[in-house]
Amino acid sequence: MVGGGQLARMTHQAAIALGQTLRVLAVTESDPAAQVSPDVVLGEHTDLDALRRVADGASVLTFDHEHVPTALLDELVAAGVTVAPPPSALLHAQDKIVMRRRLSELGAPVPRFAEVRDLADVDAFAAEVGGAVVVKTARGGYDGRGVTLARDVADARDAAQRYLAGGAEVLIEERVAMRRELAALVARSPFGQGAAWPVVQTVQRDGICVEVIAPAPRLDDELRLAAGELGLKLAAELGVVGVLAVELFETVDGRLLVNELAMRPHNSGHWTMDGARTSQFEQHLRAVLDYPLGDTAPLAPVTVMANVLGAQQVPTITMDERLHHLFARMPEAKVHLYGKGERPGRKIGHVNITGAANGSADDEGYLAEVRERATRAAHWLSHAEWTDGWNPHE
Structure with missing residues (x-):
């Protein structure tokens, strides 16, 4: 597993029960997963030699974050390494512009958006939507970083200018009038088997998830079914292998819109460790190793x-x-x-x-x-x- 954070640490716990050894690529020996795994490679996820060392002899290479350059992963695939999810799928969790375009092609519901190449694009999009907007970096943002909820057009221009000056690709989206945030967590194996957990409600504060309620309360049965089916459809269409988290907005007028994708175990699935028959960490391993997937039924x-x-x-x-x-x-x-x-x-x-x-x-x-x-x-x-x-x- 590339990455030595808490997701790798908890995946390691699940690997023990399955008789597997999880080798982790960690930056330091004090990283959460490096503290508990007996098989640690120290290095950066942007270092091809480090990636080769962690993949050497492994059945499969997977991730606890999405930040590995796909060009490096393509080299590993060319050398015969099984990478799950494959680089072609992972790209959609790395680049929000690529993700928005592909999901639009698939007919998946997304907020209105545009790529920002200069400040004129901000003005044009703001005029088109006629309401509040959000400015984001296309890559690298998480837990509220790389996201600006613009107060007005001037604030949106300032954010876009700041991100562009830092060398980032930038997109602008309509600010959705939402009732709440939801997440659909699913898993898919190379065989093509899929499994979905109940749709959950996530509660954010300052851009960070603070609470998850499973299942999402008072969710219309039609929306509940649609969210789960959407997650499974995207996993299949994008060629995901492993766990896929689809972060969703439930709008005030009763629609679902896709906000983000994550192709790894996800904060919205931590409840499964004690509240579902199969945790997201065990399921991710089952999926990438092409075992039959586990029962996702809730225990309470x-x-x-x-x-x-x-x-x-x-x-x-x-x-x-x-x-x-x-x-x-x-x-x-x-x-x-x-x-x-x-x-x-x-x-x-x-x-x-x-x-x-x-x-x-x-x-x-x-x-x-x-x-x-x-x-x-x-x-x-x-x-x-x-x-x-x-x-x-x-």
């Missing part, structure tokens, strides 16, 4: 995943102490820590809470209770503060 009416994000001020008590207190108060919490240092806003882990078997995602009281427990646990791990003011000494 609702599972809520809350990200543990670094606090502005690192707590004085250690993470180990925080875990001790959390488990004493909330023994049902399933915690996954990434072995990363704490800094403001950084994803350092996540918590999964599964709801009682007699509940329903559409029961507002039940859902609110599960969400509160998940966010309370994650906040405690981040800040060493209980959101409900609980004090064990009172």
Whole structure:
């Protein structure tokens, strides 16, 4: 697996159960996956020699991020390396302009967009849509980086100029009037078998996913079916092998629009580790190794995943102490820590809470209770503060 982050770390856990050894290409020995894998190659994902070393003798080469230049992957494929997903598919997760154009050709719903080569393109597009716009770099942006929600045309021009001056390719999109964000997570094997998990709702703050609700509550059955079918269709049409996450906007007028694609395990699928029969990490390995895919059925009416994000001020008590207190108060919490240092806003882990078997995602009281427990646990791990003011000494 190219990349030594938390996704590789959690994929390594799944590999152990399948009797596999996951070799990782990490930048440093302190990377999350390098801390736990016995087979580590140190190097950069832009170094062909490093890629050759990590692929040497492997059954398949896969990824925990999309940033490997496809020209290098093409060289590996020419040398006989099995790359999953293949470079021709991965390109659509790397380049938003390529992705938007291809999805438009396939008839998939996307926001109106245009490529920006100079500032006149910004003016023309803003006049065409007659509303708010978003300016993005075509490559490299994630967790809110490389994305500007423009206040007005002047702000859009400033963002485009800044990105262009930095050498980036730029696109501009209409700012969608949305009800919420959803994600359709699917997997596809080389054999062509596909599998889809329930569609989930993702909650973003400052461009970072903070919470995932599985399944998405109060989602119209027609939209739920359409989202899952769209994910499977895109996986097949683009030739994806492995997990594909399709990030979606649900608009205020009841439509679905594709926002982003990720061809790897994804934050929106972390709930599957404790809330589905087959986790996204096991499924990704099954897919790239061409095993029959696993059952994606949920294990509870609702599972809520809350990200543990670094606090502005690192707590004085250690993470180990925080875990001790959390488990004493909330023994049902399933915690996954990434072995990363704490800094403001950084994803350092996540918590999964599964709801009682007699509940329903559409029961507002039940859902609110599960969400509160998940966010309370994650906040405690981040800040060493209980959101409900609980004090064990009172």
